[in-house]
Amino acid sequence: MDVFFGEWVSLLLRWFHVIAGIAWIGASFYFIWLDNHLTEPPDWKKKEGIGGDLWAVHGGGFYEVAKYKVGPKAMPKTLHWFMWEAYSTWISGMLLMVWIYYFGAQAYLVDPSIRELSTPAAIALGLGFIASGWLIYEVLCRTPLVASRWFTPVLLVLGTAYAYALVNTFSGRAAFIHMGALIGTIMSANVLIKIIPGQRKMVAAVARGEMPDPQPGLEGKQRSVHNNYFTLPVIFLMISNHYPMTYQPSYSWLILMAIIVITVVVRHYFNLSHRGIKRPILLVCASLAFIALAGLISWPGGSSQGVESDAALLTDEEGLVLVQDKCATCHAANTTDPMFPSAAAGVRLETMDEIERWASRIAHRTAVTRDMPFMNRTEMSDEQRQALVGWLKHRF
Numbered sequence: 001m002d003v004f005f006g007e008w009v010s011l012l013l014r015w016f017h018v019i020a021g022i023a024w025i026g027a028s029f030y031f032i033w034l035d036n037h038l039t040e041p042p043d044w045k046k047k048e049g050i051g052g053d054l055w056a057v058h059g060g061g062f063y064e065v066a067k068y069k070v071g072p073k074a075m076p077k078t079l080h081w082f083m084w085e086a087y088s089t090w091i092s093g094m095l096l097m098v099w100i101y102y103f104g105a106q107a108y109l110v111d112p113s114i115r116e117l118s119t120p121a122a123i124a125l126g127l128g129f130i131a132s133g134w135l136i137y138e139v140l141c142r143t144p145l146v147a148s149r150w151f152t153p154v155l156l157v158l159g160t161a162y163a164y165a166l167v168n169t170f171s172g173r174a175a176f177i178h179m180g181a182l183i184g185t186i187m188s189a190n191v192l193i194k195i196i197p198g199q200r201k202m203v204a205a206v207a208r209g210e211m212p213d214p215q216p217g218l219e220g221k222q223r224s225v226h227n228n229y230f231t232l233p234v235i236f237l238m239i240s241n242h243y244p245m246t247y248q249p250s251y252s253w254l255i256l257m258a259i260i261v262i263t264v265v266v267r268h269y270f271n272l273s274h275r276g277i278k279r280p281i282l283l284v285c286a287s288l289a290f291i292a293l294a295g296l297i298s299w300p301g302g303s304s305q306g307v308e309s310d311a312a313l314l315t316d317e318e319g320l321v322l323v324q325d326k327c328a329t330c331h332a333a334n335t336t337d338p339m340f341p342s343a344a345a346g347v348r349l350e351t352m353d354e355i356e357r358w359a360s361r362i363a364h365r366t367a368v369t370r371d372m373p374f375m376n377r378t379e380m381s382d383e384q385r386q387a388l389v390g391w392l393k394h395r396f
């Protein structure tokens with residue numbers, strides 16, 4: 001297969017996935033915002049069964065939104081549903097993951113320095129993590145635990161176990177993406193098996209001219225709230241690939257969980273503030289925790305390995321050859337690594353000028369995050385990393 005064809009498929013899937021995801025999360029944020037801003041309606045609306053009232057101005061017009069306590073007396077002619085935003089985000093996300101991580105398993109999914117896995121075994125494990133994680137969540141949601149204050153701590157403990165298992169099975173980036181796929185699957189399944197069926201029951205009751213049973217609606221609402229708290233973590237996980245300092249350290253499972261907790265606290269702050277409850281302390285704590293986390297990761301001895309060495313300094317000739325040898329297989333006008341048909345990330349490392357331009361990023365990614373060479377496909381040793389960084393520091 002033409003490798004460029006693969007790149008185009010990846011571009012189209014990613015593009016579609018991002019657009020669908022914006023539509024989904026946008027609608028989710030909007031409805032949570034609506035719910036939290038409803039005010040008590042005037043009496044004549046209350047008599048109609050309306051429980052909450054809201055006015056807004058947007059795009060050159062006034063909007064009047066009313067939320068019924070349970071349901072309207074008669075079915076409106078047109079009723080809008082929101083489900084395809086979720087389904088299309090999930091479908092395009094899964095296709096994209098399969099395309100990149102499963103078809104390219106030996107480059108993206110399997111990291112032999114973490115675990116040697118055959119492609120079928122790695123794929124089975126990946127899908128197994130996602131399916132089992134979702135199943136555990138679903139079972140928990142059907143126990144009384146879901147309504148207790150222990151639900152969040154239990155989810156966090158389980159999440160930590162999954163994060164630990166994932167980073168000890170797959171490459172760092174694949175582990176983070178799988179955690180994102182697991183949470184995304186839980187969210188879409190919530191829409192598919194709870195939220196939408198609950199709405200169907202309510203709509204059917206209204207169509208029969210009966211008062212709907214509020215229970216399915218309440219259960220749907222509970223899942224909707226879970227989804228709302230999942231949104232910020234899942235978005236971080238989806239963009240985490242660009243930040244190897246988060247997924248590259250051996251304790252990346254802790255970083256992952258710390259970021260999840262921080263983003264959930266941020267979401268909580270906004271949910272409270274929509275309801276008029278101001279708790280800026282939550283934002284302050286989240287920001288301080290984020291700064292502390294960044295500091296810990298960057299602390300020498302954190303993810304960064306000692307780069308000082310007494311090894312003899314490389315000559316310019318040796319430095320250039322080392323980079324061409326270890327990096328230019330993927331970072332060149334004409335690459336030789338079949339997985340990367342064009343210069344990876346658009347970065348070319350073939351001449352002294354190019355190396356100078358990228359010097360600080362080269363040092364960062366070979367010796368601090370240590371995720372270049374990508375999956376160490378060109379087998380760069382620790383001594384070579386130190387020698388390269390020593391030379392770059394001295395030279396540029």
Ligand code: HEC
Pocket residue numbers: 241242323326327328329330331337340344345347358361362363365366372373374375377378380
């Ligand atoms: C097997 C292929 C491969 C090899 C070999 C490789 N890279 Fe990369 N490189 C990639 C890919 C893929 C990306 C884009 C993904 C990313 O940024 O994580 C990338 C991105 C980069 C970037 C740009 C992103 C940034 O940090 O700003 C730099 C710099 C980089 N690599 C440096 C290196 C250096 C230095 C070496 C050699 C020591 C190297 N790479 C070897 C595949 C490779």
